[in-house]
Amino acid sequence: MPICAYGQMSNQMYGILKVFRALSDETRLRIVNLVLERECSVCEIVQATGISQSRASRGLTALQDAGLLKARRDGLWVLYSIDEEGVTGSYPGLTQLIRTATEDSELVALDRERLKTAVREGPCRERLRCLDI
Numbered sequence: 001m002p003i004c005a006y007g008q009m010s011n012q013m014y015g016i017l018k019v020f021r022a023l024s025d026e027t028r029l030r031i032v033n034l035v036l037e038r039e040c041s042v043c044e045i046v047q048a049t050g051i052s053q054s055r056a057s058r059g060l061t062a063l064q065d066a067g068l069l070k071a072r073r074d075g076l077w078v079l080y081s082i083d084e085e086g087v088t089g090s091y092p093g094l095t096q097l098i099r100t101a102t103e104d105s106e107l108v109a110l111d112r113e114r115l116k117t118a119v120r121e122g123p124c125r126e127r128l129r130c131l132d133i
Contacts, residue, residue: 012090015067015090016091018065018067019068019094022062023098025059025062027049027051027055027056027059028059028062028063030049030107031045031049031056031060031063032063032068032082033099033102033112034049034111034112034115035069035081036095036098036099037112037115038115039079039081040079040080040118041077041078041120042056042080043118043120044118044119044120045059045060047115047118047119048112048115048118049111049114050114060080063080064080067083067086067087067090068083068086069081069082069083070082077120082095
């Protein structure tokens with residue numbers, strides 16, 4: 001169990017700190033918003049946000065480590081989705097809070113719009129060259 005300045009931290013407190021750290025980054029918050037829309041691959045997230053593949057992967061890893069996302073393999077792809085069991089069981093209302101906090105963001109709205117046309121066919125790099133991202 002982690003130690004903080006005032007002694008031992010409870011597992012629950014440590015867990016919520018990990019969640020808030022993961023959500024404290026704009027890119028990771030944008031990724032969560034996309035995954036709230038639907039299950040996504042790294043390539044789809046890259047297409048929707050315009051960020052690099054490595055940045056998307058690091059963000060997904062941080063969100064998964066915090067218990068917000070789960071991953072499953074589907075052929076060549078790893079698909080990420082909200083870990084409903086973990087999030088709603090441990091932090092009821094968190095997904096609604098995220099949606100409410102970002103509902104006025106033009107950038108998040110643009111990400112969602114681009115996600116509608118994002119595809120997961122072919123290697124990410126080749127697809128991105130076609131999109132000029």
